[in-house]
Amino acid sequence: MAGEMPFETPLVEMRKKIDELKQFGDEKGIDFSDEITRLEERYRELEEGIYSAISPSQKMHLARNHQRPTSLDFIQLIFTDFIELHGDRLFGDDLAIVGGIAKLNDTPVTVLGQQRGKDTKDNIARFFGSPHPEGFRKALRLMQQAEKFGRPIITFIDTKGAYPGITAEERGQSEAIARNLRDMASLRVPVICVVIGEGGSGGALALGVGNRVLMLENAIYSAISPNGAASILWKDASKADQAAEAMKITAQDLLEMEVIEEIVPEPKGGAHKDYEAAAESIKSSVVRHLNELSSKTADELREERYQKFRKIGKFGVAKK
Amino acid sequence: MQDTAEQINGWRGVVVFKDLFQKKRKYATLPSERHGRDMTADQADRPRREIPEGLMNKCGSCGAIQYSKELDKNLKVCPNCGYHMRLNAMERIRYLLDEDSFVEYDEDLVSEDPLGFPGYATKLEQQTLKSGLREAVVTGQGTISELPVIVAVMSFDFFTGSMGSVVGEKITRAIEAATESRLPLIIFSTSGGARMQESILSLMQMAKTSAALARFNEQGGLYISVITDPTTGGVSASFAMLGDIIIAEPGAVFGFAGRIVIEQTIRQKLPDDFQTAEFNLQHGQLDLVVHRKEMKSVLAKLLELHTVKGGD
Numbered sequence: 001m002a003g004e005m006p007f008e009t010p011l012v013e014m015r016k017k018i019d020e021l022k023q024f025g026d027e028k029g030i031d032f033s034d035e036i037t038r039l040e041e042r043y044r045e046l047e048e049g050i051y052s053a054i055s056p057s058q059k060m061h062l063a064r065n066h067q068r069p070t071s072l073d074f075i076q077l078i079f080t081d082f083i084e085l086h087g088d089r090l091f092g093d094d095l096a097i098v099g100g101i102a103k104l105n106d107t108p109v110t111v112l113g114q115q116r117g118k119d120t121k122d123n124i125a126r127f128f129g130s131p132h133p134e135g136f137r138k139a140l141r142l143m144q145q146a147e148k149f150g151r152p153i154i155t156f157i158d159t160k161g162a163y164p165g166i167t168a169e170e171r172g173q174s175e176a177i178a179r180n181l182r183d184m185a186s187l188r189v190p191v192i193c194v195v196i197g198e199g200g201s202g203g204a205l206a207l208g209v210g211n212r213v214l215m216l217e218n219a220i221y222s223a224i225s226p227n228g229a230a231s232i233l234w235k236d237a238s239k240a241d242q243a244a245e246a247m248k249i250t251a252q253d254l255l256e257m258e259v260i261e262e263i264v265p266e267p268k269g270g271a272h273k274d275y276e277a278a279a280e281s282i283k284s285s286v287v288r289h290l291n292e293l294s295s296k297t298a299d300e301l302r303e304e305r306y307q308k309f310r311k312i313g314k315f316g317v318a319k320k
Numbered sequence: 321m322q323d324t325a326e327q328i329n330g331w332r333g334v335v336v337f338k339d340l341f342q343k344k345r346k347y348a349t350l351p352s353e354r355h356g357r358d359m360t361a362d363q364a365d366r367p368r369r370e371i372p373e374g375l376m377n378k379c380g381s382c383g384a385i386q387y388s389k390e391l392d393k394n395l396k397v398c399p400n401c402g403y404h405m406r407l408n409a410m411e412r413i414r415y416l417l418d419e420d421s422f423v424e425y426d427e428d429l430v431s432e433d434p435l436g437f438p439g440y441a442t443k444l445e446q447q448t449l450k451s452g453l454r455e456a457v458v459t460g461q462g463t464i465s466e467l468p469v470i471v472a473v474m475s476f477d478f479f480t481g482s483m484g485s486v487v488g489e490k491i492t493r494a495i496e497a498a499t500e501s502r503l504p505l506i507i508f509s510t511s512g513g514a515r516m517q518e519s520i521l522s523l524m525q526m527a528k529t530s531a532a533l534a535r536f537n538e539q540g541g542l543y544i545s546v547i548t549d550p551t552t553g554g555v556s557a558s559f560a561m562l563g564d565i566i567i568a569e570p571g572a573v574f575g576f577a578g579r580i581v582i583e584q585t586i587r588q589k590l591p592d593d594f595q596t597a598e599f600n601l602q603h604g605q606l607d608l609v610v611h612r613k614e615m616k617s618v619l620a621k622l623l624e625l626h627t628v629k630g631g632d
């Protein structure tokens with residue numbers, strides 16, 4: 001196993017015990033198979049209990065797990081013939097967002113996603129997956145290119161948020177995000193968005209105005225990071241776990257609030273345990289939704305997308 | 321972060337509470353303004369009083385003390401240093417629109433507590449007592465120099481102008497009204513960003529308002545965005561930056577990320593003028609910086625320049 005979370009400690013310990021017993025039996029030539037079968041049974045029960053009750057804050061840690069597959073991992077596993085395209089044609093190429101053209105089964109599509117780094121060096125080059133304006137502008141350029149050639153668009157959302165820095169502000173971080181929100185709403189091709197890790201704030205939403213928004217089972221999505229909320233509420237960013245419980249950030253919460261259309265199941269224990277299985281799970285959902293959308297006209301796609309976001313919000317009417 | 325009962329009562333002394341929801345609103349005289357850029361959202365909406373309220377007012381920038389009546393005549397711009405004090409939505413409407421021309425839309429929309437977020441319901445009540453408003457935006461129709469417009473005016477004194485479901489819904493309805501009536505749209509923004517207590521629903525209002533603007537834009541509607549101090553986060557990164565023409569008041573701070581967050585990220589102090597209107601003008605992020613005293617005439621001129629084609 002790889003990338004164990006603290007809440008998996010009981011499982012790790014039990015697995016260790018079972019392995020030790022097996023080894024001991026082999027060395028001494030004693031048959032422990034009955035005990036081992038019993039222990040394996042208890043292991044499965046424990047596993048079932050732990051994985052069926054992952055709390056929101058545990059999901060937050062899962063979504064941020066360094067070993068969790070990134071956009072590029074999923075792009076490689078789900079699509080074929082991926083050709084990465086670069087640059088916003090205005091300033092530069094932001095590696096915190098990747099995008100290009102690929103085939104989904106036999107259909108050419110445009111794929112995009114925020115991209116975290118795989119190691120420290122990669123993370124520095126990619127600003128830990130937090131885009132600058134040029135990243136959002138590259139994304140919009142590629143989406144409008146997709147529209148021109150009638151390609152469906154698939155985006156992967158995985159970012160703590162837009163990069164908070166001087167040059168990002170100077171070059172119009174707000175404008176870049178705002179324009180993406182407005183212009184994604186107008187796209188004449190199907191748009192499917194999949195939240196694969198952390199969906200943080202406007203930097204996530206800037207790739208998120210889709211006909212369908214799907215979320216991996218352990219992904220999270222919120223207006224402000226639980227850490228940010230904790231520092232505002234309790235002046236203590238370390239209380240992020242507590243904030244995560246209150247903020248309704250899980251896929252299950254968002255499905256209930258009708259912000260997303262579907263929860264995409266992950267392999268037991270999280271996507272990082274089995275990249276291929278997680279990718280296969282996403283692929284089958286995306287293909288199914290794309291099939292549903294492919295029969296719609298451009299106007300229907302736009303209208304449906306508009307209505308999807310138009311109805312989000314809960315409020316009351318005061319008595320006069 | 322909790323406002324004390326005493327502070328609330330202090331505010332009630334100024335705002336005549338029973339008049340708040342009567343048909344004709346009485347506009348409260350609000351106490352001294354101050355720079356908010358070094359405060360967190362929750363510090364910024366805590367009342368602070370150093371001088372008698374109502375009668376006198378202290379400039380938050382230079383400290384000069386003025387009679388509130390004189391200051392009001394000066395549109396709450398400090399006569400000493402030119403600092404543009406923050407305005408309540410109703411004050412701005414009074415300063416800007418032709419007298420008695422304003423008809424409010426959707427004044428009955430109120431926030432609920434969709435997430436059951438700790439303390440939200442109580443805090444909403446406090447914000448109403450403090451600001452005399454039901455939510456952080458007032459929308460409606462009126463005229464500027466006899467030219468009809470649809471306006472949305474945000475108010476920082478209600479929950480730091482944060483955008484929850486009601487703010488998003490009222491702004492979207494105003495945009496849709498402008499689309500339907502083919503009237504120009506002016507939105508005055510001021511906001512600390514997302515309404516954290518509504519989390520994802522708050523975030524999605526960015527997409528909702530921007531999508532409504534996409535339709536208005538495609539139809540050829542004129543949208544003037546006026547950015548006032550301060551405008552950050554989700555409002556800055558949605559409708560505030562989508563104007564055909566974007567104007568800011570002098571000194572108004574606007575940007576996506578807050579100053580404190582950036583300083584923590586880059587581990588260095590930012591220059592004083594960072595994210596001010598003048599800074600943003602220099603970096604190509606807006607069209608104009610307009611003094612509050614000139615705002616009405618500039619808007620009227622822009623509206624007039626867009627009616628030359630004749631319309632209907």
Ligand SMILES: [Zn+2]
Binds near residue numbers: 382383399401402403
């Ligand atoms: Zn002054």
